[in-house]
Amino acid sequence: MKNLTSSECTGAHRAVRDTLDIVGGKWKLVILTTLIDKERRFKELAREIGISPRILSKELQDLEINKLVTRTVCDTRPITVEYSITEHGQTLEKVTTALRDWGLTHRKEIIGTQESLTPVTG
Amino acid sequence: MKNLTSSECTGAHRAVRDTLDIVGGKWKLVILTTLIDKERRFKELAREIGISPRILSKELQDLEINKLVTRTVCDTRPITVEYSITEHGQTLEKVTTALRDWGLTHRKEIIGTQESLTPVTG
DNA sequence: CAGTATCCAAAAAGATACTG
């Protein structure tokens, strides 16, 4: 048997890190899962998820660079912009599911065992 | 019909956020995947993954609070402390796998399409 | 050895006013 720690894991570690770098922030998955429902305009997103325009703008740019959302300028008056999730963005579903399932499992594990402490989230 | 954005998604969003809060930092999954191989002492971990003692200490405390690792003081001279991954910690494997798989997929998607930009990680 | 204390840098997030 071999030493997994830094041989076989090298590529795996990087891949895991990649994913976390891309969708691991506070807003990325919130935005994406919101867009799964249906496309939104900039301000709709801002309102619905409660995020300031500066942050939202940055997050959407990041997502667009990684081809997870598309940005479409609509020729209206005034101009509106629609953001949609891409097919590639939708491949994150397995990730989201895994995160959600484990989160639920963890709540049971932690809350079932010790009640007063707050090891979870906030 | 109902407004999915903040009704049906509430629990799911929270669960996803929980997981990211718990293992989403720079080191948590690195530490855990290292410990899957075999248990380590404090300084071994510090050396192997290249992390400063202050950060490592904090990360291990977080992990212990969430029952992902156990801390065992060994009655040696001088004292040594061993950290091991728990069974609960090992249930993160599905999460890690999902993150890794998507990271690999994403590299193909991005690198296959556009070569010069660096939308991935660093 | 295992960890804490102190100090510091960088990144992430947020409030808010402003522009085309």
Place this chain on the structure above:
DNA sequence: CAGTATCTTTTTGGATACTG
């Protein structure tokens, strides 16, 4: 409306010296 500019705060990570 869709953003950007500016400023501030919070969080995160890190170097390093020190203690039991």
